[in-house]
Amino acid sequence: MRVLYFAWLRYRTGKASEDLALPEGVTTVRQLGAWIAERSPGFKEAWESEGVVRIAVNQRHITDDVALGPDDEVAFFPPVTGG
């Protein structure tokens, strides 16, 4: 599974992307976020604040939690500011 971080969340994790095997006990994207938060205090602070971390799975915005498979691409990012 490929995981991407954008904008200041990338600074928090110290990396733009990483390849992960789906961790033990993680079956959904929210569980994955919580699992990453346990390893990265900077990410954790953002993850636990309301409305700060947005999620895309396979390059589509998601708002509800969704199940993950081993080939999924998951991205975490702050609210977008294009245009």
Next chain:
Amino acid sequence: MRVLYFAWLRYRTGKASEDLALPEGVTTVRQLGAWIAERSPGFKEAWESEGVVRIAVNQRHITDDVALGPDDEVAFFPPVTGG
């Protein structure tokens, strides 16, 4: 006083403009329209139809009747269709 006619109203009067002395008994623009209608059957038909003839005095749209002076410029035209 200068009087102008535009678009198909110009066809009705047969002229684009004319210079007139303010006719006897005519003191307002609506009286002027009625006076022209008496001389031009084509104009009269339009003048007596609701919402067909629009008026500008000194190059400003007017909706209410206004008093006229000898140096005023009056224009009669159908609803505009620019843009």
Next chain:
Amino acid sequence: MIRVQREPFDAGSELRALTAKRTDIGAVVSFQGNVRAEQGDRAVRAMTLEHYPGMTEGELARLEAEAQARWPIQASLIVHRYGRLEPGEPIVLCIVASAHREPAFEACSFLMDWLKTRAPFWKLEETADGERWVEAKASDDEAAARWRG
């Protein structure tokens, strides 16, 4: 700025000229109106625009002043053509530049709605059946009415 002219205009050149070297402009909205070959079920060969020289310029300047009074506008331009125009040719251009997108969109839309009901232009269509004066649309009056203060 306003211009009334017989010649074609180039929207790109006008856009560039209006915003050149400006760093206070965040949003530029432009509207261009062209002659269409089909008007309803009629095939149009050309359109001749008649106008009221003098009043046209006055009315466009008043429209622009009204927009500037209602919205924070950095720069604006209205160009309107007259004379004989063929399908595909540009008729009118309206550009509004502002710091933000909402006033730019609103002011440009307002200018076009008011222009349609206030600028003294009249369109004569040429079709295979002859000439025909374009009639004003009730929908244009309604569009203009929504901006009444």
Next chain:
Amino acid sequence: MIRVQREPFDAGSELRALTAKRTDIGAVVSFQGNVRAEQGDRAVRAMTLEHYPGMTEGELARLEAEAQARWPIQASLIVHRYGRLEPGEPIVLCIVASAHREPAFEACSFLMDWLKTRAPFWKLEETADGERWVEAKASDDEAAARWRG
């Protein structure tokens, strides 16, 4: 059509290309967003746009498809830049061509509102005090919400 690019674009050339030889287009509305030198009380030296390659293109294409489903659109274009941009430089261009002005204005305004809240771009401002990530605006969410079907 959509394009995501580092290079500048020229709105005039894009407008011409989109409408060339078309006689079915009556109205062309365009929006261009530029970098402003002042953002609130901060003097901005430059703006660096980061994006999510792949998702950006997908999201812009979905926005364009949604606009085409909602309005009768003859032609449309969205161009969005990324990388480092200085004040006065263009960021985004959106053009919508239609037979009539109302759908052209509405669709262009809709595209910009949705783009602001959906296209995966993030802006990093450079000021005299250092770098700062631009925060999303609640007003952008509200602007996007008015188009919910």
